[in-house]
Amino acid sequence: MSIKRALVSVSDKQGIVDFCRELSSLGVEIISTGGTSTLLAKEGVPVIGISDVTGFPEIMDGRVKTLHPAVHSGLLAVRDNEEHTRQMKELGLDYIDLVVVNLYPFAATIAKPDVTYEEAIENIDIGGPTMLRSAAKNHAFVSVVVDSADYGQVLEEIRAGGDTTLETRKRLAAKVFRHTAAYDALISDYLSNVTGDPLPERFTVTYEKIQDLRYGENPHQKAAFYRKPLASGASLTTAEQLHGKELSYNNINDANAALQIVKEFDEPAVVAVKHMNPCGVGVGESILNAFQKAYDADPVSIFGGIVAANRYIDSDTANLLKDIFLEIVLAPGFTDEALEILTKKKNIRLLKISELGAAADRKSSLVITTVEGGMVVQDSDVHSIAADDLQVVTDRKPTEEELKQLLFGWKVVKHVKSNAIVLAADNMTVGVGAGQMNRVGSAKIAIEQAGDKAKGAVLASDAFFPMGDTVEEAAKAGITAIIQPGGSVRDEESIKAANEHGIAMVFTGVRHFKH
Known part of the structure; x- marks a missing residue:
């Protein structure tokens, strides 16, 4: 032929x-x-x-x-x-x-x-x-x-x-x-x-390969990175890599986790992530101040982590970043001076996420999770709350400062693996308890990590308290206010404990399980 x-x-x-x-x-x-x-x-x-x-x-x-x-x-x-x-x-x-x-x-x-x-x-x-x-x-x-x-x-x-x-x-x-x-x-x-039917009887998706990855979660697993054909906005799939070796499977997952958290904030914010959980989050008047808070939140766990910022990285911030071993720094951009400082580090990856910032894209999209033989699909969790949405359930109302920290903690705990507890003070996390089999266990981890910083801090929980033991642990540590969804059949037990210890507690009516 x-x-x-x-x-x-x-x-x-x-x-x-x-x-x-x-x-x-x-x-x-x-x-x-x-x-x-x-x-x-x-x-x-x-x-x-x-x-x-x-x-x-x-x-x-x-x-x-x-x-x-x-x-x-x-x-x-x-x-x-x-x-x-x-x-x-x-x-x-x-x-x-x-x-x-x-x-x-x-x-x-x-x-x-x-x-x-x-x-x-x-x-x-x-x-x-x-x-x-x-x-x-x-x-x-x-x-x-x-x-x-x-x-x-x-x-x-x-x-x-x-x-x-x-x-x-x-x-x-x-x-x-x-x-x-x-x-x-x-x-x-x-x-x-x-036609208003995003979850039809047959669900077909298509993605375009960006690149093959060296390996998957572990070296014996094959992997590749794909993007949606119409991917746009602040996303790793549209990021420009300015420096460093190619991303790994775990880099991509961790960087995406950091990106989703930093999108929660309009004010200058920095997020440090390790193994898909935030180890430090800080909000400040400048990106330098925000980074200092994120670093101080957990200067041990940030080692080998991912840092995301929602403002340009300047030279002062870069000088602090260069002294830490970090896998990735992602931001809307880097000043020329910051690039000169950070590109001297061979092993750091620098990612520019152009549309990240005060007008970050928070639109809902579908999240796909595979299971053996199938998948489950849901809307992404872009729910947010304001002070007016909160229900005060204790005798004492939170102060204006406590309310500010409660809302900060709520933005962060949403992105921590359940069961999740976050302690916050002065616009930064001071303790994070993630992924424990019971909620009081997560609280104890967060409190232990916070140490003396727990006193006067607030506590955020991604889901309700099934009993009053978490409130008791919070009281022992000197925590002054709590934000949680409410909705347990034993809510009264937690409310009573909070009242006995003079803790202000508010209900959101919304939970943020993250598995």
Whole structure:
């Protein structure tokens, strides 16, 4: 076999003229449609219009042009099937040996802020996916190209032997079905959201590979990093790495955890994360002050951690950062002086998250967690509260300063693994208890970490107290105010204990489990 006829119809025309010119020089007859045909003819590449093949004009603004037996018979005919060969000859049809197609830019269309529903629908390609699927199904005989990155190899193999190898055709066919599946998934997702059904009876997602990772959570596990086709806003998938070696699987998870916490704050804030939990969070008048608080919160655990800031890193802050072993520093940017200081450290990674800051993107999105044989999907937890949302349930109301620290602690505890307890004072965490099997255990860890700083601090709990023991531990440590969801059948026990010790306690009515 050899490639004698090619059907070319591309929306993205990058490289197509040179590719088709080379095909033509190799004796390949080129059939084309619409804008692609016009471009090739203009560039002097011999081309046959699709209507000359089908005997039928392109109609309905180009909606119908390749959906014709003269096209799909040439693509789907099994070349070593005698009946197929007989029918092709009887009907005067010719084979098509190579299909080069890329699709209407649906993703780019719906990414436009002012896109209309009608415009989105008009950019759903029908003929393109149909040709791709026909050719890919019949890859035993037909070569199909959906990615311009494959032009070079296809030309090389045609030059060498007149055709592509079966191994190449299999690989190209697999890429086509991945491509069309992703295309359909994007359309499905768009229409599901338009119709108000984001969790339909069938849930299909598509992601694009950013890079292969050296390994996964452990060296014996394979891993790769993917992003959504329309990923935007303050996200690791849109980050610019300014310095350091490539990110690892664990780096990405930890950096994402730090990013989600620092997004909670409009004022200058710094978050230090270790193993997906915050080990120090600070808010200050400047990013330098915020970092000093985050560092002082736990100067031991920050070693080898991730630091996220929601303001530019300046030289003063960089001078403090450089003296600590850190895996990653991420921020909206770095001053030239800060970059000069930090890039002298070989092992630190610097990430620029351009849209991070006071106007950070807090929109809800779907969170997917895999389980053996399936997955669970939920809205992301972007719930926030204000002072007016709180219910004071004790005799003593929190002071204005206690209220400020309670709201600070509530923003942080939301991102700590359950069972979670956070102690806060002076706009910084002073103790964090994470992931324990009972809540009083988390409280004891946070209190032990805080030491003398627990006295006068406030306590935030991600979920209600099933009994009064956590309040008792808080009272022993000198904690003066507590924020928790409430809702336990034994709430009165906790309220009574708080009243006995003069602790102010407020209920949010909302919990923040994080597993």
